[in-house]
Amino acid sequence: MHDIKAIRENAEQYDALWAKRGLEPQSKKIIDQDKLIRKAQQVVQEAEAARNKSSKLIGQAMAKGDKEEAERLKTEVAGAKNVIAAMGAQVDSEKAQLEMLLASLPNVPFDDVPEGENEDDNVEIAKWGQPRAFEFTPKAHDDLGADLKMMDFETAAKMSGSRFVVLSGALSRLDRALAALMLDMQSAEGFEETTPPFLVWDKALFGTGQLPKFEEDLYKTTGDHYLIPTAEVSLTNTVRESILDVESLPKRMTAHTPCFRSEAGSAGRDTKGMIRQHQFNKVELVSICHPNESESEHKNMLRCAEAVLQKLELPYRVVELCTGDLGFGARRTFDLEVWLPSQETYREISSISNCGDFQARRMQARYKHAEKDNRFVHTLNGSGLAVGRTLVAVLENYQNEDGTITVPEALVPYMGGLEVIS
Structure with a gap:
């Protein structure tokens, strides 16, 4: 298995070492997949922050007797929960795809291993x-x-x-x-x-x-x-x-x-x-x-x-x-x-x-x-x-x-x- 952080930081080196094993460049599709995960995770985090903020405001609205505002906030919380659930599932799916990709790739040779085809x-x-x-x-x-x-x-x-x-x-x-x-x-x-x-x-x-x-x-x-x-x-x-x-x-x-x-x-x-x-x-x-x-x-x-x-x-x-x-x-x-x-x-x-x-x-x-x-x-x-x-x-x-x-x-x-x- 490979370290995704190391691939992000040393993409060209990884591609060069995989090339020695006869593989096409792999880092771009790995990094692109990683970006999809991080983007979906950001949406989840933003939705969680919005849910938490609205949840706190519901109590304040109820204390003031503002039922209309409380209902609006409850709707926002429900919407945020739906986003969290949907994007959370997407994160899991994208992570599974990345894991399959990384799991299918061979180890990289040491720099001084003799090059050859067979x-x-x-x-x-x-x-x-x-x-x-x-x-x-x-x-x-x-x-x-x-x-x-x-x-x-x-x-x-x-x-x-x-x-x-x-x-x-x-x-x-x-x-x-x-x-x-x-x-x-x-x-x-x-x-x-x-x-x-x-x-x-x-x-x-x-x-x-x-x-x-x-x-x-x-x-x-x-x-x-x-x-x-x-x-x-x-x-x-x-x-x-x-x-x-x-x-x-x-x-x-x-x-x-x-x-x-x-x-x-x-x-x-x-x-x-x-x-x-x-x-x-x-x-x-x-x-x-x-x-x-x-x-x-x-x-x-x-x-x-x-x-x-x-x-x-x-x-x-x-x-x-x-x-x-x-x-x-x-x-x-x-x-x-x-x-x-x-x-x-x-x-x-x-x-x-x-x-x-x-x-x-x-x-x-x-x-x-x-x-x-x-x-x-x-x-x-x-x-x-x-x-x-x-x-x-x-x-x-x-x-x-x-x-x-x-x-x-x-x-x-x-x-x-x-x-x-x-």
Whole structure:
């Protein structure tokens, strides 16, 4: 959500930043709508003043015995009440239109975010690790899983359709081991392990920016709930409609949850394997912080996510998303992309975003800045990491020519001492 006062005072700057995201100038229609509200509010205030003045004079006229004047004043009061009611309804209607307009507009990027139109214009800023040189042709993760008889897409399709999988045996345990390692590592970094709801109301999704724009990507129940597309929604909304003590910031949380996405906008993409599923597990990181700390907090969250890949010794790169590839609520985003030998390329495994006060305004989440001055917090979120995609990366990078999988050293204790999956 955007600050209407800031748009009034910095209209050209907002239009320039939205232009970087490929949008036409927006400030004029926002300000014009705001003027309609303020004009209607002025009429209401004038009518209220006239009503109050006439109401006082009625008593004076009655005391003097001037019934005719009293009746005239009563007519004025009734007329003022009608104006107040009519214009009050107009104010509510105009405000709702302005809110819809503001709610539909994405966040503005930081000034130094690289400009570009799409993912091809993202900027690589770092690499870690050297992709393994195989002495055989590496297989894709789904072929490895099928050969092990521990990854079954056909059985999942019988009960749920495409983009679902049944993991079993050692691969199911590996999935659990990865999540446990991630939670342990992020908890050690000061992120409080949390178990949030997996079902939320629409206002929670509005708060983090999934609604109203991305409803087609969500699963809605027959009641009033939605399945979470990411634990970012639940974790970030723990501070909605709150005023936090500044001493409590930053508030860092991590959670391992299932995530549910219809993938409406990805028809035909990654239909084979576990890269893009309707249901997947993720360890999420969320930080609620003071505005002065959000840039440094962003870098810290990136470091924490990178540490998992380094612990697993998986080659990866870090890219900063260009303005045309930023998510709806983000001001800056770093993506971690892990190396997949079967595709001979890096694929996204985590997105870590600084949303500034965009989500906080939608949720009314503030901190106590001074005795009578409450200000909006900044919110950040990211994967630490996507469990399924990490499983994919482990299978492909640790595969052996005979089809077995070497368990990464960091995971052996979580696997009960198992060193090779066969």
